[in-house]
Amino acid sequence: MEAPSLKIDFEKRLATFNLRVRLEVGAEILVLFGPSGAGKTQTLNAVAGLTTPDSGDISLGGEPFFRSGNNGHAFNLPPRKRRVGYVFQQYALFPHLTALENVAYALWRQAGARSRAEGLLERMHLAQLSNRYPHELSGGQQQRVAIARALAMKPRVLLMDEPFSALDGPTRQRLHQDLMKLQQEERLTVVYVTHNLADAFAVGHRLAIMREGRIEQVGVPEDVRRNPANPLVLAALGIPQKD
Amino acid sequence: MNWSAVQLSLQVTAVATVMLFFVGLALGVLFGRYKFRGQIFLEIIIFLPLVLPPSVLGYFLLLALGRGSPVVEWFQLQIVFTWPAAAVASAIVGLPLMVQASRAAVASVDPVLENAARTLGSSEWEVLWRVTLPLARRGVVAGLILGSARALGEFGATLMVAGNIPGRTQTLPLAVYDAVQARRYDEANVMLLVLTSLAFAGLWCVRRLEQPAYRRDAGRP
Numbered sequence: 001m002e003a004p005s006l007k008i009d010f011e012k013r014l015a016t017f018n019l020r021v022r023l024e025v026g027a028e029i030l031v032l033f034g035p036s037g038a039g040k041t042q043t044l045n046a047v048a049g050l051t052t053p054d055s056g057d058i059s060l061g062g063e064p065f066f067r068s069g070n071n072g073h074a075f076n077l078p079p080r081k082r083r084v085g086y087v088f089q090q091y092a093l094f095p096h097l098t099a100l101e102n103v104a105y106a107l108w109r110q111a112g113a114r115s116r117a118e119g120l121l122e123r124m125h126l127a128q129l130s131n132r133y134p135h136e137l138s139g140g141q142q143q144r145v146a147i148a149r150a151l152a153m154k155p156r157v158l159l160m161d162e163p164f165s166a167l168d169g170p171t172r173q174r175l176h177q178d179l180m181k182l183q184q185e186e187r188l189t190v191v192y193v194t195h196n197l198a199d200a201f202a203v204g205h206r207l208a209i210m211r212e213g214r215i216e217q218v219g220v221p222e223d224v225r226r227n228p229a230n231p232l233v234l235a236a237l238g239i240p241q242k243d
Numbered sequence: 244m245n246w247s248a249v250q251l252s253l254q255v256t257a258v259a260t261v262m263l264f265f266v267g268l269a270l271g272v273l274f275g276r277y278k279f280r281g282q283i284f285l286e287i288i289i290f291l292p293l294v295l296p297p298s299v300l301g302y303f304l305l306l307a308l309g310r311g312s313p314v315v316e317w318f319q320l321q322i323v324f325t326w327p328a329a330a331v332a333s334a335i336v337g338l339p340l341m342v343q344a345s346r347a348a349v350a351s352v353d354p355v356l357e358n359a360a361r362t363l364g365s366s367e368w369e370v371l372w373r374v375t376l377p378l379a380r381r382g383v384v385a386g387l388i389l390g391s392a393r394a395l396g397e398f399g400a401t402l403m404v405a406g407n408i409p410g411r412t413q414t415l416p417l418a419v420y421d422a423v424q425a426r427r428y429d430e431a432n433v434m435l436l437v438l439t440s441l442a443f444a445g446l447w448c449v450r451r452l453e454q455p456a457y458r459r460d461a462g463r464p
Contacts, residue, residue, distance in 0.1 A: 050358050079361040092359040096377045105373075106363040153364055 004061020297399020
């Protein structure tokens with residue numbers, strides 16, 4: 001079954017610029033790439049419902065998450081009803097809960113929560129560490145727990161905000177491979193935010209280049225590299241301009 | 244040893260602690276998480292007992308709880324010069340300490356953790372009960388101990404609003420005053436030791452609670 005597509009089309013006034021994002025994401029890893037302060041995290045927050053756009057339309061498979069109406073009235077689905085998994089840059093694991101309890105957090109009202117959480121930890125190669133608290137885990141292990149926690153609620157979309165930026169190279173590579181495998185197996189819709197070009201090219205099926213609140217170009221990474229749409233994209237990719 | 248004063252002090256402090264927990268925690272969460280119109284005004288009113296003379300606070304309480312007040316006229320609650328009045332006075336003097344500590348504890352919880360809980364399907368109540376309060380619990384408990392210790396030692400306002408009736412409203416601090424006045428120094432010394440030991444133990448617990456529960460790298464930036 002094909003994953004429903006995520007449509008993002010909104011505007012939000014920020015302190016430094018006007019954030020204007022228009023994107024459509026299917027069952028793929030879309031990398032939102034740009035420098036710090038380009039509006040990438042704000043975009044994820046708008047999809048998750050953690051920030052409210054000024055206007056626009058955000059929906060998943062036709063089901064509205066946010067829709068601005070007339071007279072300033074807007075439909076805004078609360079984050080808890082969106083079933084959007086979010087993996088935060090600093091892991092954001094609950095420090096008072098063990099790895100297993102973190103993963104089972106979203107399942108507390110469901111029967112079989114424990115066994116499902118255990119299964120997810122096993123899948124993330126963490127079965128032996130389920131009773132450890134976050135501060136007893138390495139950065140890579142913490143981020144695996146965070147991914148398992150986000151997957152526990154069977155999200156329809158997975159948002160990842162610089163998920164591996166604090167990790168060393170080899171750990172990052174392993175997690176990239178795991179993520180790509182996971183995405184294929186689950187047919188997940190993933191929006192992956194990074195300001196690291198190597199990360200962007202390593203995991204992205206498609207690449208969206210973002211600068212100062214605008215999407216400058218969207219495409220397959222190789223195509224974007226070969227045919228940059230404008231000097232801003234060239235600069236973002238670190239390609240020296242001719243002339 | 245004046246055992247009736249000990250029993251009464253424990254009774255008054257226990258009831259004051261229950262009031263402190265519910266009212267102080269609610270206000271701590273309100274001030275720690277939200278900004279609203281009139282907040283500064285409300286905060287100043289709650290913190291006034293820290294700086295007002297106890298006699299003024301006691302007089303305020305007499306006006307609020309005495310004859311002609313809404314408490315008596317509407318609810319038929321006549322508590323002036325009874326031990327419940329002492330409990331109310333004790334709770335009010337302990338409240339600023341409880342509110343201050345629980346507000347700081349709630350405000351120190353990383354909002355990213357609360358956002359994570361929201362994306363995991365939690366309502367605002369669930370976020371509060373499952374994330375914010377468990378993470379703020381050390382500060383909340385510290386505030387409750389401080390507030391209770393202050394309630395246990397309350398003297399001036401209690402004297403004004405509950406009187407100093409042996410066996411009925413005479414708490415330990417009032418009994419110490421009476422014993423010293425009557426030169427019963429042996430009795431005063433014992434009560435002094437009890438009150439000082441309890442205060443010391445309370446502050447020791449608070450110091451222990453100030454140690455961080457989780458290491459800095461515990462998934463919190």
